[in-house]
Amino acid sequence: MRPLALFDLDGTLVDRKAAFDAWAGEFAADHHLDEAALTFMVMADAHHSGPMDGYFTTIRETFGLAEAPDALWRQYRRRMPELAACRADDLDALRRLRGAGWRIGIVTNGMADNQLGKIRNTGLSDLVDAWGISGELGVRKPDPQIFRRVAERCGTDLDRGGWMIGDNLVHDVAGGHAAGLRTIWLHPRRHPAPWSFTGPAPDFTVGSVADAVAVLLRDH
Template identity: 70%
Template sequence: MQALALFDLDDTLVDRGKAFNAWAEEFVAAHGLDEKALTFLVVTDAGHSGPMNDYFATVRETFDLAERPGQLWERYRGRMPELASCRSEDLDALGRLRRAGWRIGIVTNGMTDNQLTKIRNTGLDALVDTWCISDEVGIRKPDPEIFRLAARRCGASPEGGGWMVGDSLDLDIAGGRAAGLRTIWLPPKHRPEPSSRPAAAPDFTVGSVAEAVGVILAAT
């Protein structure tokens, strides 16, 4: 198996939950809302998937805000990348993986400006070889072609195997497996697990990126 490791960004490499909670606290303070509003923002986000326009339409209606949903979303999109962070132990683990000769890529759904700012602000750009952002490449997970494209950008053969690490059973695990990769699942901490049976089961389940890197290095 070739030395290729691909990683999801939000809630895998980047602690999105921590960033979102910080944003929600700022939002509540800025709009003069209370603790119940903070809980509503966090819980509603946990049950939401996909673009955030519907989320902010709900927020505007619930709190009777003057701003349009698009305005709320635009401010959110500008602030969230500034709040993004990675766990130091995960960054150290990526460094170990790279020093061991592995090619590393990021595969993420999202808008190019947001995701690229997160990658650069957290220092991930210095630790990975490439990234594929769905908005940039016109392909969204779980389409296996986005994983194949990331492999090619790493100078690897899509058919040569490798690993995909992520928090979504449907997007990361099923998509990675369809592309011919072994998979490692990080169960999401801020979202409920899917109630339906996933399309594919992971090869391994771990609690952090650092643990996932340990699995990858031990399996070679």
Template identity: 70%
Template sequence: MRPLALFDLDDTLVDRRAAFNAWAEEFVTARGLDDKALTFLILGDAHHSGPMDRFFAMVCQTFALAEPPERVWEQYRSRMPELACCRAENLDALRRLRRAGWRLGIVTNGMTDNQLGKIRNTGLDALVDAWCISDEVGVRKPDPEVFRLAARRCGASPEHGGWMIGDNLVLDIAGGHNAGLRTIWLQPKRRPKSWSFTGPAPDFTVDSVAEAVEVLLERN
């Protein structure tokens, strides 16, 4: 039976933070805003969780924009896939897994147009068997069902074992664990000063996707 590996998208396979920062710089420049506005956007995004509609409502209110939040959010979702990139070493690592016979999938929260654009524009669509985007399937991480659905789309089942690799301890690690998967945590380069997590511990902790792939290859 072919082994299964599911990956998170943003800040795991794709450098979402860098893409957002580039978008924020364009946003500020286009509207004649200052460096304080740029800092506000970057920090606001860093502390935001969940769907981005409320974030863009706050942005439009803060800067008294004439554009409705829905339009700004739509423009953001159109531009982000163009700014997103997947490191060459991440692509190479996925190719190694495929050559070794693994089934590969992506599990991501977010809007379908935004996330699917990232998957396609970075070439990840050619390297994985399937993906699940929360907006498309109506289930968000950490709900175990989204992992089970991703596994089934890959032609596998978490009941037969598998792995989830991601950067978020709640969404990826606890969610994957509760779906019956083993987990690998891609730890952030900078952790918050106040750091606490009481959920299930990851099976392994790594610093890169390439290192996570080495763990998988050594255990299959």
């Protein structure tokens, strides 16, 4: 039986923060916004959760922009996949995992055009068996159903077990646990621990996707 590993996209496989910071710098320059505005945009993103339509409503109203929030959001979704990148060590680790016979899937919240663009532009589409995007499937993490759907696309089911690897304790760790998966929390040391989380503890905590793959290959 081929084991299953499901990975989150933003903040796990893809350095979403670096891509967002680059996008925000471009956006501020294009709209003649100052450094304080750029700081506001980055901080507002850090405190935002869920779809980005509300974020762009806030940005438009705060800075008095003429373009509609939907138009700003569409521009963002076109540009972000071009800025997305993965760590070379993480891509190499996925190749090793696949070479060892694992099924690999991506489970991500977000709009289909934006997330699929990232998966394809970074080369992840060639390294995984399947993916599921909430905007396409109509169900979001941490709902267990999205994990089941991606497992099916990988040619298996969660009754056979598997792993979920991601940086979000609610979406990836608690969601994966609820779906019957073992979990690995990606928690780089540069980020403080979220003390308010009271859900199930991850089986392992690591600093990178490459570290997570090392755990999978060692522990399975």
